[in-house]
Amino acid sequence: MSRATTDEHRTRRPGRLHVTTVRRARRITPRMVRLTLGGDDLSEFSSNGSDQHVALYFYEPGVELPRPFTGEAARALLPTARPRLRRYTIREHRPELGEVDMDFVLHGPEQLASGWAERVRPGDEVIWYGPSPAYPLAPLTDWTLLLGDETALPAIGAILDELPPGHRVLAVIEVADRDEEQPLPTRADATVTWLHRHDRGYGDLLREHATGLRLPEGAGRVWGGAERGVMRDLRHHFVHRLGLDRADTHLTAYWTKGETQDSEV
Numbered sequence: 001m002s003r004a005t006t007d008e009h010r011t012r013r014p015g016r017l018h019v020t021t022v023r024r025a026r027r028i029t030p031r032m033v034r035l036t037l038g039g040d041d042l043s044e045f046s047s048n049g050s051d052q053h054v055a056l057y058f059y060e061p062g063v064e065l066p067r068p069f070t071g072e073a074a075r076a077l078l079p080t081a082r083p084r085l086r087r088y089t090i091r092e093h094r095p096e097l098g099e100v101d102m103d104f105v106l107h108g109p110e111q112l113a114s115g116w117a118e119r120v121r122p123g124d125e126v127i128w129y130g131p132s133p134a135y136p137l138a139p140l141t142d143w144t145l146l147l148g149d150e151t152a153l154p155a156i157g158a159i160l161d162e163l164p165p166g167h168r169v170l171a172v173i174e175v176a177d178r179d180e181e182q183p184l185p186t187r188a189d190a191t192v193t194w195l196h197r198h199d200r201g202y203g204d205l206l207r208e209h210a211t212g213l214r215l216p217e218g219a220g221r222v223w224g225g226a227e228r229g230v231m232r233d234l235r236h237h238f239v240h241r242l243g244l245d246r247a248d249t250h251l252t253a254y255w256t257k258g259e260t261q262d263s264e265v
Contacts (some may be wrong), residue, residue: 015054015130017071018042022124023099025117029180032150033117034091034103037126042098050137050162051155051223052090054102054130057083058112069127083127086113089154090131092161103154135223135250137162142218144188146171147210147234149203150180151254152225159223160186168216174206174226202257203230211237221248228253 020039028034057074059065063081066073074083091101104117120126137159146156146169156171163169169190175181177196184192195205207230222238224231231251238244238251 014046015132016046017069017074017127017129018045018054019069020100020126020128022120022122022126024122025120028103028182031106031176031180032103032153032182033106034101035117035120035126036099036101038097038099040098042093042100043095045093045095045100046131047090047093047095048131048134050134050159051225052131052134052158053087053155054090054128054132055085055087056113057085057127057129058116059083059127065127071129084112087132088113089158091154091158105150105153135159138221141220141248143168143170143216143220145169145213145215145220145222147173147206147222147224147226147251149174149206149226149230149254150176153182155225156223157182157184160184160188160190163188163190170213170216172206172209172213174203174209203227206230207233210234215242219248220244222251224251225254228256 018039018041020037020042022035023038024036026034059081065077088102088104091103093100104114106118107114109115109118144163144167146159148156153173156173160169160171163186165187167188169186169188171184171190171192172195173192174195174197177198178194181194184190193209195209197205203226206226211234222244224234231253235249235251238249239246
């Protein structure tokens with residue numbers, strides 16, 4: 001498993017285009033599938049750690065890609081074949097095997113990326129660019145608060161995997177129901193609270209629970225990923241009501257209510 005440094009000023013490794021194949025696909029919960037992607041160049045994949053993401057390329061059916069397919073070849077195709085992009089977190093990197101794992105929440109077969117993830121089979125090709133810079137961990141703080149819905153679970157899992165032994169962590173995660181809980185191994189001293197949405201609106205429980213939390217003593221940081229409006233409300237709560245430094249609150253919109261994935265071309 002790859003481990004990045006936890007220094008705020010670590011090097012940000014540049015991304016590049018990767019042409020990989022699906023090696024394995026398995027359901028880790030009823031609504032989430034984990035794809036293991038492999039390729040010869042992944043033994044040298046430059047991981048940035050924690051919540052790094054990559055952009056998956058989706059070309060229209062019938063587009064013939066030149067071989068070898070490189071970043072230069074992709075740029076040369078842009079006037080006639082522009083891919084749609086979807087961003088996903090690297091859940092785990094195993095350089096000794098030339099593999100990475102990516103987790104996909106299944107939103108329905110009509111969705112571009114999640115529909116593809118539901119249909120894909122071992123041996124299918126996957127093209128992606130990355131990684132992005134990742135959330136810089138700060139283990140010298142006293143605590144970390146992680147907030148998110150199921151779309152943020154891969155990043156939360158990756159952050160938990162990188163935090164040092166004994167670091168205090170509170171994780172609050174909203175999912176559809178008990179069946180969507182999953183193991184989140186960590187060396188940190190983590191307390192994970194699962195919120196089961198059932199018939200409630202997306203993000204309602206997360207918002208209510210997070211704004212009612214009593215934060216631990218000392219200096220801490222907050223990371224979150226969920227629906228845009230929920231993240232906006234939580235940013236206002238932690239920064240403007242509780243007075244946390246904006247630099248210590250990293251709250252990202254992972255999706256927007258009323259928009260499908262295909263609205264974000």
